[in-house]
Amino acid sequence: MTTRRRTTRAPHRHSTAHCRKILRTISGYLDNDLPKSMCAEIRKHLGACPECERVVRSLKRTINLCKRADVARLTAHDKTRLRKEILAAVSRL
């Protein structure tokens, strides 16, 4: 059985104050809205913290999903009907 050598540096633990600080600003990072120095700090942290990296990746995917989420179009019939109703309402004013 092998014994593991103790490392001098403690491994990174997610959920530290630093993780919370990073995750508070992460929308700004994804929107390219932060100063370069902050972006560099965030990139460095994400490289060392797989859990924050996972949160950021999933947040980015959520945003992309929002951007791609299309909805049904108004039919030509509904367009005509709505226009007629609006003009009828205007004439009653």
Add this chain to the structure above:
Amino acid sequence: MPSRSPKQPQDGAAADAQSVAAFDRLYRDHVDRMYRFAQRLCGSPEDAKDLVQETFLSAYRSLKDFRGESSVSTWLYTIAAHACQRMRRKRKGEPERELSLDALIPTSDGDMPLQVPGEDLSPEERLQYKELRQSLFAAVHQLPKKYRMVLVLRDMEGLSAKEVGAVMGLTERAVKSRLHRARLFVRHELGGQHATGKGRPAMGAED
């Protein structure tokens, strides 16, 4: 005393014809965009049609006062946002909740993997996409309206934070704060539904 304008129409019938022609141009050019926005905001097609009707009715009334200080679409989004507030007040819905950022930031023991597919969808993932999109709209609809409006305008309609601020009468900073909370909330709702079934994050005071 009102100032005289050379563009002022001679009689009521001519003015009506001009107004209807201007309205028709506005309606034809923007009704699709406004209906898309209304559907994303309201969730149901019928409520969306009501909102579109309210929006264009208000736009018709104030068309002659539009001075082009913003783009036509930003002006219409602003009218729609106000119409939406009016309709909500009429329905006397539940009071607006605040989203606590601290409650939304995931921790190691409270986080869940999120199975939102990326850009490179396999055929199987494509089949699941429709269901995922429905879950997305359900999550967006769970958002308190002031957060939902920001998310829909920014991430779905593609307005800049500055434009969203102009539509909602907010500073850019306030827009970004609400947007971040809204995104974290939706992410949590999607992850909870698709991965662990966990509930909604706790609500708290806006900090």
